[in-house]
Amino acid sequence: MGNEMFRYDSSMGELVFEYCKMRLALDPVSLDFVGNKAELDAALSGLVCPEGNDPGKVLEVFADHLAPAIISCDSPRFLAFIPAAPTRASMLFDMIVSCSSLQGSSWLEAAGAVAAENQALRVLADLAGMPPGAGGVFVSGGSAANLSALAVARDTGRRDWRGRRGRRRPRVAVSDQTHSSIGNALRLLDMAELVVPTQDHRLTGDELQRALAGDRHASDVVAVVATAGTTNAGIVDDLAGIAEVAGHRGLWFHVDAAYGGAALLAPSARPLFTGIERADSFVVDPHKWLFAPFDCAALIYRQPGLARQVHTQQAVIWRSFTPTGPGIRATTPFTSPAGPGAWPCGSRWLCTAPTPTAPRWRRCWPRPGTPPPSSRRPSTWNWCATRCCRSCCSGAPAGKRPTTTVGRPSC
Numbered sequence: 001m002g003n004e005m006f007r008y009d010s011s012m013g014e015l016v017f018e019y020c021k022m023r024l025a026l027d028p029v030s031l032d033f034v035g036n037k038a039e040l041d042a043a044l045s046g047l048v049c050p051e052g053n054d055p056g057k058v059l060e061v062f063a064d065h066l067a068p069a070i071i072s073c074d075s076p077r078f079l080a081f082i083p084a085a086p087t088r089a090s091m092l093f094d095m096i097v098s099c100s101s102l103q104g105s106s107w108l109e110a111a112g113a114v115a116a117e118n119q120a121l122r123v124l125a126d127l128a129g130m131p132p133g134a135g136g137v138f139v140s141g142g143s144a145a146n147l148s149a150l151a152v153a154r155d156t157g158r159r160d161w162r163g164r165r166g167r168r169r170p171r172v173a174v175s176d177q178t179h180s181s182i183g184n185a186l187r188l189l190d191m192a193e194l195v196v197p198t199q200d201h202r203l204t205g206d207e208l209q210r211a212l213a214g215d216r217h218a219s220d221v222v223a224v225v226a227t228a229g230t231t232n233a234g235i236v237d238d239l240a241g242i243a244e245v246a247g248h249r250g251l252w253f254h255v256d257a258a259y260g261g262a263a264l265l266a267p268s269a270r271p272l273f274t275g276i277e278r279a280d281s282f283v284v285d286p287h288k289w290l291f292a293p294f295d296c297a298a299l300i301y302r303q304p305g306l307a308r309q310v311h312t313q314q315a316v317i318w319r320s321f322t323p324t325g326p327g328i329r330a331t332t333p334f335t336s337p338a339g340p341g342a343w344p345c346g347s348r349w350l351c352t353a354p355t356p357t358a359p360r361w362r363r364c365w366p367r368p369g370t371p372p373p374s375s376r377r378p379s380t381w382n383w384c385a386t387r388c389c390r391s392c393c394s395g396a397p398a399g400k401r402p403t404t405t406v407g408r409p410s411c
């Protein structure tokens, strides 16, 4: 690559690898300290500058000033909040992921990553006893996962009571031990809480049933959140009892097992989780108890199609996706809009074109036949055109080749 910025600098590489090897070999990992703002500001002062910096200096600032001001959740001396326990293997593979610029947006762009993602999700779904059709997605943490699941709960519930309940906000039954991210998600989603009183902080089916029976607006409740491993005390709610009530009342049953879900693997604790297999959605955080590095939360739905309906984004650039198959991510290559098999090279990039003879940009730009000015071209246009010409068009039967080829001279 011509640009120096993108060239591999082996001496910089050695510096970084040496640091990584030192950090990976720490035994025990040091706890480090709470930062001092004035000292951190002084260390960072002037670092972002037009002329750039010597890599050694940047690493020095990180190693000497920033890293020690980050409490190591993987230190054996970290006894606050929720610790992390990433294995050395998981951290090493995280380096490979970074060095490979991996993303897992879709099957189209990242089938290799999505296939592995689906396999890991399947293991967790099986552990919980979810049906074969269950599937989901990894997101950045339990808070994001709870928010995503509750959006689906809300919209699925809304569909059922559209027109019936006036303009009142949908509500979700929780306990006083429900994680704060649920309250936050409900606020963001314009939903309200029904806090079910509990005797000893463990939410049971009977308590839920009683609270709903005594509530004048119980019909506004569209979902219930049970916690499998509360943050304060590790309590697992009465999942089977809550599932029963949720089933009778048609409530979305969400299980927040972000913290405790890993205990599904412990035969001694597994019976506590009976009922999780009836969840509409559940969350478990591999970055907590499942030995993965930050950030990693698994979100699994009983019926991933419901989540797909709620979270699918509509945009011209996403036309090429055909979200089919198990899991939230599409697992089958997209097909030609003209129908499966109608466009033999459509198994790759050209299927983004609305018809075999209309390359993608013609649809994106309002005046068909006129290439858009470069400032208005869709960001994927060049890439798409190049790939389709290289790997597809030349192999397509003459009558099905695009009449207008745009892009690089090789096209």
Ligand SMILES: Cc1ncc(COP(=O)(O)O)c(C=O)c1O
Binding pocket: 082, 140, 141, 142, 143, 144, 179, 181, 227, 229, 230, 231, 256, 257, 258, 259, 260, 285, 297
């Ligand atoms: C029960 C529970 N749910 C959700 C979360 C939020 O997870 P995250 O910090 O990954 O967003 C936590 C975090 O401690 C938790 O204990």
